[in-house]
Amino acid sequence: MNNAIESSGLSKSFGSARAIRNISFSVDESEIFGFIGPDGAGKTTLFRIITTLLLPDEGYVKVLGMDSVTDYKKLRKEIGYMPGRFSLYQDLSVEENLSFYATVFGTTVKENYDLISDIYSHIEPFKKRLAGQLSGGMKQKLALSCALIHKPRLLVLDEPTTGVDAISRAEFWTMLGKLRKHNITILVSTPYMDEAMRCDRVALIQKGEILAVDTPRKIMLGFSRKLFSVKATEKYRLITALRQFPATITAYPFGDSVHATFTGDIVDPGLYDHLKNNGVTHVSVNETEAGIEDRFLELMNKTA
């Protein structure tokens, strides 16, 4: 299989701020590859280098076999880029935005309509509406249609689901899944850990450095300890009491429970008394499978 992206030792600083350091990774053709990390991790800088919009200080990245610095003109025709901030012209209508993007890339909406029909059909009834007046979910669909209209071989999506509600996020990932049949490689970033599960492989990124690259499943399996899910009626008291317990290594709230690790990977029988003495009631402790966010927290603590 050919590499759609191959990067080695990429670094970029802005003044004294080091945005990314020594980033090396590769993406296979037709893969959905996710960069998962918080704001300020370096995701946008990396994507701007890959899309030829920024020059790296050190290292290189080959995209679709072309060098991002020397072959930038050829490369730009093959990339569809959806930046994090709104990429649409607010004062153009839905259909005007789409045909504008098609024209810029020397093609027509008609020519590549099959590629976007699944997505665009949702907003086509509103094609005369100005882009600025669309709802968040509709803007997102239009922006994706615009990024796809020139039939790129690589789609780069910078936080397409940030600030979007849980329903629209789920729909968006379903649309990305459908693009697989067109053999488009997709590079996507997100601060939502749960979205990692929708990718073929992910890179966890923090403070400009990659912490891990693998399939989501293998990243989860990388969790180094037994993980326990602790539930009780008094959630805040439970967290503080767990932290005070000598055998506790970590205790983090996760949904309706607290995920905890203990020395020796066992639940010391003294835990129940300790919690009871701290006014925590209806305690249950069960071993649980670590998720991607558990692993991310573990890796963050190691590098902190």
Place this chain on the structure above:
Amino acid sequence: MENQVIKVRNLVKKFGRFVANDNLSFDVYEGEIFGFLGANGAGKTTAIRILSGLSAPTSGEVIVAGFDANKQSEKIKKNIGYMCQKFSLYEDLTVKENITLYGGIYGMSKQLIKERTGELLEKLNFRDYENRLIADLPLGLRQKLAFSVAILHEPKIVFLDEPTGGVDPITRRQFWEMIYETATRGINVFVTTHYMDEAEYCDRISIMSEGRIVALDTPEQLKKQYKAASVEEVFIKIARPVVN
């Protein structure tokens, strides 16, 4: 939990023919963490603007911290805290200057501002940062500071509008521990979020869809009622609008 901090009855807000809030009625109590959920465009922001005295209801009764949103919106503003993800602190002012500015806006005395500033910097472990510009602080620290500033004047209620968007998972959890701590001090925390796991941390949640509240209960009860494993499942089942 008998002390109401928010009382809303038949709240309607219209913009022209568009009904943004369609007959909302609910109560929020002292010391409660109340999650205010809904899809984009469901009407959450409109409701929060009314509850914080920034916008008047078209009709209905809205009492916040003991004041009537129809007649006493200025009093409401002084008695609540507000923080949102997009803007809360002035980037070109230092940490200390921001605290002083907000203290002044909330009408606190110089002496009290000085005391609280010291406490706040101590508590957040921020002594090294007090003279730094906000622009130079990492996002996680900014959000924690913004929250602390929003409750500097010890309001009865604090509104947090997507406070944790984009922050790393450790900071996100530390932030929620600050929320818990604030609630145990008797301050009501009224919070919106797109992270459905955070909804599970709330005492009660409401879910809005197309201007109406379609569900309001504890996370446990809602999961039971909709036979769902998580709040996210409940949300996807009931918050879906008919058209986009």
